[in-house]
Amino acid sequence: MPNLSFVKRVPGLLYGVVVGLLLGAAGFAGTLDSANFQWYYFLVQVLALGIGILHLWLSPRFVPAVFAAFGMGLLGTLLVLLLGMAFTLILYQQMGFLANRWPFVTSLLPFLIPFLVVQAYRYYRDIPPANYRKWYYPVNGDMPDVDLLDLSKILVIQFEFLKTPSDPNFTNFKAKAPVAMALGDLFLVFINDYNERTPASPIHFADPSGRPFGWVFTKKSAWWQRRVYLDPALDFNQNNLVDNATIVAMRAE
Known part of the structure; x- marks a missing residue:
């Protein structure tokens, strides 16, 4: 009989792998023609931002328990980002670009921005009104x-x-x-x-x-x-x- 705790984690693991693969696919642009390297870097930043927005929308549906609290949500988002960077670096290694293209993985960092912006807004919204005497x-x-x-x-x-x-x-x-x-x-x-x-x-x-x-x-x-x-x-x-x-x-x- 399969371990129930592991079975419960499967959707979250699959979700993390899929989103990580999306980030890795975006990072593939780092292997393209170096003449347009800066444009590719900017394009991947935009793609990573879009994937971050998608992650913000999908994560509560697939792994609600993980993203219910800020701390766990931040940890989960960081792990997905690191997984995407790892996939990208593995891809570069397999294609022989690791030595000179590894800094390109930093273009995936905007993936964090949507999560942080929304969490900051939630904290701002939850600030109680100032209690002062007139x-x-x-x-x-x-x-x-x-x-x-x-x-x-x-x-x-x-x-x-x-x-x-x-x-x-x-x-x-x-x-x-x-x-x-x-x-x-x-x-x-x-x-x-x-x-x-x-x-x-x-x-x-x-x-x-x-x-x-x-x-x-x-x-x-x-x-x-x-x-x-x-x-x-x-x-x-x-x-x-x-x-x-x-x-x-x-x-x-």
Whole structure:
């Protein structure tokens, strides 16, 4: 009686061999006239990309268990690619081209691209929406009581913001922040103080109908770093802000 586990693997093995042979057939172009070698290389890249798209469509149908998870799917795709490269190198050896044509197998690398692009899109789609708290200017509310704050510990921070929703350029302005003061309260004091100082070019905190904009705050960082959202209800210590930090204030729907 045949081994059941081996029987279950047969479709996957056959699938890998067939797709590997397709890649090997595309790699046959490496044995053609060397005068058009660059064109053949480009053509095989396009063919490998097409086979990669076909692989992306067929693999869940023939070997769904292997390609259900990213790790196994990537491993399976790499093994198929390596198999195709192996078939190509064997072909070159049999035809006497191995010594000078072996680099041509790198033209099969675009086979990986469709799988990686689709997986990247799936991960992007699965990113949960940012969970951040918005701050609204208290049009009819009270000002924070600064007299009750401990002013012995002060940070110098910078706010970066657009004065109006249509402003093309950010404005950067320094402010002194008591570490025990809530970020939203400081921004409220900052808006009022700034608008008193520059009445000709104020910060718009409400739309034309008088409805206040929602604001979100992020800590400015290098472009390759993940955006860090700040909680306007927390103070500067709780938001892990330090001296000379730059806080980007953005209007949000």
